[in-house]
Amino acid sequence: MSAPAARRGFPIHWVGVVVEYQILGRLRVVGAERAEVVGAPKVETLLGALVCRVEEVIPAERLAYEIWGARPPRRWMAALHVHVSQLRKVLGRIGGDPDGVKDRLVTRAPGYALLLGEGDAVDAKDFHNLVCQGRSALRRDRLEEASKAFGAALALWRGPAFGDVRVGSMIAEFATWAEETRMECTELKMEVDLRMGRDRELIGPLRNLVTEHPLREAFARQLMIALCRAERPADALKVYRFIERTLDQELGVQPGRTLRELQRRILADDQDIPVGIVA
Incomplete structure (x- = not known):
């Protein structure tokens, strides 16, 4: 302004x-x-x-x-x-x-x-x-x-x-x-709240954001992290498959490197998944 x-x-x-x-x-x-x-x-x-x-x-x-x-x-x-x-x-x-x-x-x-x-x-x-x-x-x-x-x-x-x-x-x-x-502010708010351990209360809002903005992979990543921390890795992988399918149908591309790496770590049962804030 x-x-x-x-x-x-x-x-x-x-x-x-x-x-x-x-x-x-x-x-x-x-x-x-x-x-x-x-x-x-x-x-x-x-x-x-x-x-x-x-x-x-x-x-x-x-x-x-x-x-x-x-x-x-x-x-x-x-x-x-x-x-x-x-x-x-x-x-x-x-x-x-x-x-x-x-x-x-x-x-x-x-x-x-x-x-x-x-x-x-x-x-x-x-x-x-x-x-x-x-x-x-x-x-x-x-x-x-x-x-x-x-x-x-x-x-x-x-x-x-x-x-x-x-x-x-x-x-x-x-x-x-x-x-x-x-959208940037929303992403940062979710990242901060994840770092503060508010995983379970974020699952609902993040599901809505992923549904409304399926091409914004940041929301999918945050939802997958929240689900893993809530001991729901299978649901986190379902989110990945939804994003993978949507990106292929809409743009003909695969998820980005960050989301693919998160999927790999979930499949490997990695217990140390970082949030990864960029201010």
């Missing part, structure tokens, strides 16, 4: 009701007393693009492309101005400060910028910070702290990033980053 507004030449000169922009699920704006989704699809896309680049000026032409693609209306600048006005009304209602909303959604050549007031937040920014905290704790071998940070990061998600917002290239790129980081 970008640097705070005050450091980018936009002095923060208002203190209103705290507003949170939530994009880790259905796009919505949450104020002190209400949460609201933006019903109009084009206004919703506009808000999504602005939140992606919060505290940055986005050129009007770039916003128009995000909303209409390669075929904008003939009077696209006027139409964009209407959508900006509609969005300001929404932010004014939620923030409880209709007169000061222009300080949040500002006009700056060559376009517009969404600024954060004191106490305002973006859930994706909080997610990123928590993942960084978890990685830092993991590097220092502070497993309980890392597990809590990764768990708090994942708890911010309410569904697919941006929900059903009409996706332009800017939103699509941001959503791809967010979803990939979510």
Whole structure:
């Protein structure tokens, strides 16, 4: 995410009701007393693009492309101005400060910028910070702290990033980053919890992850380790066969070296199977 507004030449000169922009699920704006989704699809896309680049000026032409693609209306600048006005009304209602909303959604050549007031937040920014905290704790071998940070990061998600917002290239790129980081965070959370000996309680969640993401071998490896530690090596080998079959059918390839080595060690009745965290 970008640097705070005050450091980018936009002095923060208002203190209103705290507003949170939530994009880790259905796009919505949450104020002190209400949460609201933006019903109009084009206004919703506009808000999504602005939140992606919060505290940055986005050129009007770039916003128009995000909303209409390669075929904008003939009077696209006027139409964009209407959508900006509609969005300001929404932010004014939620923030409880209709007169000061222009300080949040500002006009700056060559376009517009969404600024954060004191106490305002973006859930994706909080997610990123928590993942960084978890990685830092993991590097220092502070497993309980890392597990809590990764768990708090994942708890911010309410569904697919941006929900059903009409996706332009800017939103699509941001959503791809967010979803990939979510998967990485999930992998790290499971690895940390395995190291902490939470094998049996992880079997159920890991089964769901393997079913939902059979091409991500990390989840299969973690599930196999948890099953072995729960004295269920036969079930661990069934997981391997499921992944082997799925990869062959979907991609025509075999499991990676790490998963093959784990299978070999289970077949050899190796009692010392490492978890293998990479922070």
